[in-house]
Amino acid sequence: MAALDPPYACNLSAMREIPGAWRRTAQGAGLLSDTGAAAPTIFAEMSALAAHTGAVNLGQGFPDEDGPAAVLDAARDAISSGANQYAPGRGVAALRDAVADHQQRFYGLTPDPDTEILITAGATEALAATLLALIDSPDDEVVVFEPYYDSYAACVALAGARLVTVPLRWPDFQPDLDDLSRAVTDHTRIILVNDPHNPTGAVFSAATRQEIVRLAERHDAIVVTDEVYEHLVFGEPHVPLATLAGAHERTLSISSAGKTFSTTGWKIGWVSGPADLVDAVLAVKQFLTYVNGTPFQHAIAAGLALPDDFFSGVAAALRAKRDLLGVGLEAAGFTVSRPAGSYFTVADARALMAPGTDAADFCRALPERVGVVAIPLTAFVSRPHRADYATLVRFAACKREDVIADAAGRLAGLAGLAR
Ligand code: PMP
């Protein structure tokens, strides 16, 4: 996508001659412009566009309502009671205990809270620290499913490794197991698996999960999971890869409180797995943020202890929003891929696009045309594969029902407008 004019863009011209790893990081994320400057992420760009135009923001995935009062109150209490200084390097004990209890309650996993759990500044830091910690050679490869969350390609490039992609294809976005098996080789250091998946909303099948573990064992790769949408599934309960036979000793599981508790601004995440792998991540993590968010760590400990019906309730509420969004998109003329989990729904906008344009053009014009912001799937795809996703758009369902209904009403106006 072309860079936006100020005020959305960062200072593009000032960065051009500055040597450093920023360049390969931006390039890895597809954000290095033709002039050699780094553009902001698609999420920053599109949220700025929504703020500027007053459009309904179904772009960046963040809820527009607060999470459970008990969790918000626990943060206030923690601040009032003086939990305002550095947390221990691995995170406050109450949260590490709560993560351990959560892993046991939902998945039967039994991580040791003292050695096998590390609290991080969101899943983003957990992912960055993990990739930086475990990648050691330009010949190392990291296998990801494409489309992929933007930070994966950025961090793999920063760490100096090669990204190898396995395509997820419209409309169900399940990987072909032969593609997967071809992608994983003895060069594979990490298989990075986001399930439930952003941006497609796919939940991987048992066969895919088994094949990932089989290939990781066969090629001695580490499995890194991104399970930030673990509680936002609309069918069967989530199955962590770490629960599969043979997986535990080679798997680092990453998650975050942001989605489950509607606290994306708190940036409390965690990684769990075998002590030696967690120690390796800690060795890097402690020089990124050292620690973060002490009172919020206490509050999320309270959140993770909420009863089961809280967790089933968030999934049910999001499922209703997904359904509302899906019906609205279809009525507006999109073809919809029904997601099995996550905040997101992918829709094909082909019928609504002017000839010769793509989803990036469509999304850039959408705020002006009907007052809605959405994200083109090409933002999650490496340059050589963008044509395969050129008509697909991601909409976020994690908004109030009246907001989704408003957006659907606006999108319905597309059919009557000139393209
Ligand atoms: N992974 C995925 C798949 C995401 O969608 C997000 C965005 N929320 C993150 C990681 C980052 O999570 P956090 O906000 O906890 O850093």
Ligand code: GLN
């Ligand atoms: N996870 C959010 C999304 O996919 C965005 C988070 C971010 O802006 N980095 O929309």
